[in-house]
Amino acid sequence: MHDIKAIRDNPAAFDQGLARRGLAPLADELLRLDSERRDHLQKLQEAQSRRNTLSKEIGDAMKAGDKARAETLKGEVASLKDFIGSGEQVERDLTARLTDALVVIPNLPLEDVPDGKDETGNVEMRRWGTPPTFAFEPRQHFDIGEWLGQMDFDTAAKISGARFVVMKGQLARLERALAQFMLDLQTGANGYTEHYVPYMVNDASMFGTGQLPKFAEDLFRTIDGRWLIPTAEVSLTNLMREKTVEEKDLPMRLTAYTPCFRAEAGAAGRDTRGMIRQHQFSKVEMVSITTPEQSRDELERMTGCAESVLKALGLPYRVMRLCTGDMGFGSRMTYDLEVWLPGQNAYREISSCSVCGDFQARRMEARYKPADGKGTRYVHTLNGSGLAVGRTLIAVLENYQNGDGSVTIPEALRPYMGGKDKVTRP
Structure with a gap:
């Protein structure tokens, strides 16, 4: 606000x-x-x-x-x-x-955010990795998963409707392995503290991070008036709501692996097949609470933490600085990580890392006491995906697919897969 x-x-x-x-x-x-x-x-x-x-x-x-x-x-x-x-x-x-x-006015962009009306105004900052080449026509993740007999959209639609999936066997384990690997990396090498947080929150929590009142149609609500979280950012950031901490305790770096629920109200006709855009998906989220002086450097650090997952998995990607017309409601600056998907022959978003300044802190009354002891100040908040697990699974399937229909498991994930090196058709 x-x-x-x-x-x-x-x-x-x-x-x-x-x-x-x-x-x-x-x-x-x-x-x-x-x-x-x-x-x-x-x-x-x-x-x-x-x-x-x-x-x-x-x-x-x-x-x-x-x-x-x-x-x-x-x-x-x-x-x-x-x-x-x-x-x-x-x-x-x-x-x-x-x-x-x-409360319905979006945050103001930082000076070095590029101007633009939509995603065509985003600016590429850097690339990492080389897209793989194949001796065959690479397939999209849903064709791979269905051929393996371990990804089922028809049954999911029968159970829940469109934009859901059922996975089983090695693919279900691979999804779980990715989440565990991400958590271990973010809590170990990258210094985030793992949390288990509520998946349902109240109005004040949704208001605090900016989902309410403007984006109610994008959310799922329970019959008793709670909301299903669209991202663990909501629960993690609200840990600071109506609190005042000491400057020496900042920055705080928090992470959680949770399911996420989104109505996708504005996505009619987009990515209707496959796992790119679903009502239910899982994500490892990163949140940082900082002083105003720390927040810009923390955005670079957080983006690097998200990149470290893709590097460890050997997945080619690029980093985009979003323009003013493509940034989220609460952001002052956002970096998107876009992973290469051979089946689509395109880069697709897999993480967004944003600095919000004191925009959320004012809504939450989240403050810190400066070291000089003079009054209190609003904290700055940041959030980012580290990473979206389902989309990372998509990237693994498409980048590591083989001509015989199997999928090679990246080395970093093999300890989480019982030593297996391939996902194969039973």
Whole structure:
């Protein structure tokens, strides 16, 4: 959420940031709401001050035996009391109107984020690895999995509907192996602390990370009003909600392996076959909590941690810096990792790493005490996939496929697969 004081201090910069996001100017309307609220607050404060003064004057009049004046003053106090009582509700209404206007506005991009309307404006930063060549026409993951007899979309559709999958045997184990390998790498070499977190959260948690109120249609809700998490970012970041930590405890680096649930409301007609875009998938998520001074360097570090998984698995990829028109709602800058998929002859997203500044922290009231002991400040939050497990499985199947239909298991995963070196058809 944006700081209205910062908007007051520099409305032009705020509107310039919105323009880079492709949005119309909003500073004037926000400042009008803010001015109305502040003017009303001033009137309330003046009324409360006047009531306090009158109470003292009533006491003085009573002591002086001037009952007539005392009664006159009591009448004025009664009027002020009525104004203050109704005025407090007006204050709440004005504050709610301003808050409602602020919470649906996306974060502002950092200066070095490239401008652009959509993914065509993204900028490639670097590549790693060489896409494999094949003596045969490479197949897509769903053809590989179905030929192996271990990936079943028809049965999943019978059980749950579209955008679900059933895997079994070696493929089910390979999916589990990938998750364990990622967790071991992120908690070991990369220094993240593993967490087991709730998969269902309340409104305040979804609001804190920016999913509510704007993206309710993209979420699944339970009958008792909770929400299924679209990513462990929600649960992990909300560990800081309404907390204040010491600067010496930052940065905090957190990770969790969870299922994720997304309605994919805006994805009609996209990736309808296969595992690229599903309602239920698993992911190893990374979250960092930092000081403002640390956050930009932490984004580079987090992106490197996500890259380390792909490097260990020998999967070619590229790093893209997203443009202003393709960034997520809460991000100030995002790097996407796109893995090479031979079956599609294309790079596809497998991780997004974003720095959010204090955008989420303001919504969550997440703060830290600076080492100099002067007050408190909002933390900065970051999140990234380390990695999306299903999409990594897709990349392994397509990059390590063989002409006989089998799939070679990357060496890094073989200890998790009982020493097996191939996934084969039973």
